[in-house]
Amino acid sequence: MYPTLFSNPGVKDFAEAIDAERTRQLAKFGEQHHPDGTGDKHQRQLADLARIECQAQFAAGRGTWADVLFEEVREAIAESDPTRLRTELVQVAAVCAAWVHDLDSRTEPPPAA
Template identity: 80%
Template sequence: MYPTLFTNPGVKAFAEAIDAERTRQLAKFGEQHHPDGTGVSPEQQKLADNARAMCQQVFAEGRGDWAHILFEEVREATAESDPAKLRTKLIQIAAVCAAWVHDLDSRTEPSTPAA
């Protein structure tokens, strides 16, 4: 479907799955525009700080997992008010999701996208 542009294992399949999901979303909802809703309260920064500390703690204790990593990244994104920094955080979230999906696929048969 796409030329080989990806260098990391599983990223091509991940990108194709995202593209298929975006096609379904656009068909169902059309193009959407909403406010970011990020970086608007001190509470969001506090939640991001707490998520970062929790993630560091559980990994230091040997109990960290993908959910901790993703939760930290999402909390950091919700605390960000600068659009360029928010974009960077959202790309980091997508990369964590790609790594998690690749890890899942390495342990099981890759699943087909939900309809």
């Protein structure tokens, strides 16, 4: 479907799944524009707490993908600067790609969408 542009395992399949989902979203909702709704003081405090909790879980040997993703999402939601928000959202997507690759490496991959 796409030329091989990706160097990390599973990223091509992940990108194709995202593209298929975006196609469904655009068909259902059309192009959407909403305020970011990010970056207030409370959201920054929650990001700090998520970071501390994630570090504590890994230090105790109980860290999970959910901990990592939750921390990254909280960091994105805490960001008010659009450039840094974009960077954080890319980090969220990268964690999702890593998690999906991990799932696919230990189970039968789902059929193509």
